Amino acid sequence: NAGVTQTPKFQVLKTGQSMTLQCAQDMNHEYMSWYRQDPGMGLRLIHYSVGAGITDQGEVPNGYNVSRSTTEDFPLRLLSAAPSQTSVYFCASSLGRGLDEQYFGPGTRLTVT
């Protein structure tokens, strides 16, 4: 199993550009989520999905869109990048909610200039 994979590893965008961060898992997990990690602030939940076709907002959803057309994939879209979105982004998956261990991808480091 590859686990949770994310692409790209690094990305530099100009303000106003759009892009999609890719996330895939091969563990047949129902639950997937996106976090951003900023210094001293831990990880904050952006969006999550409890299964294909179902998504919901987390703590900091503004400026981001998600969709879940398959169990395996959960892309994160930035429609118009802003410097405030400079961060490290982690995708995670788990078998279910709550008590289940979340498996994290290696992260994408995004810089918006």
Next chain:
Amino acid sequence: GDSVTQMEGPVTLSEEAFLTINCTYTATGYPSLFWYVQYPGEGLQLLLKATKADDKGSNKGFEATYRKETTSFHLEKGSVQVSDSAVYFCALSNNAGNMLTFGGGTRLMVKP
């Protein structure tokens, strides 16, 4: 809302020293509590968890006890190694189980 507070780092210790990283939380109901570890350049990995009051989670020599009376979940290890150098995150899962709330993370540096 829910929140998790961790001691600020970095924490610098010599090999074989005793480690404590403090974690306190604010939450409604009865959350589950977790410690995750992040090694350099990697994503987070679950280190241990506890799901109810007085439970003790343990793994790789680390342990933490869910203390509801003090709303704490402090991480301890009796003898740290250089390989334990990492960032440690305390987290809680809300009652609905659809969201993890993380503390700010504590960087541990262990010197030989």
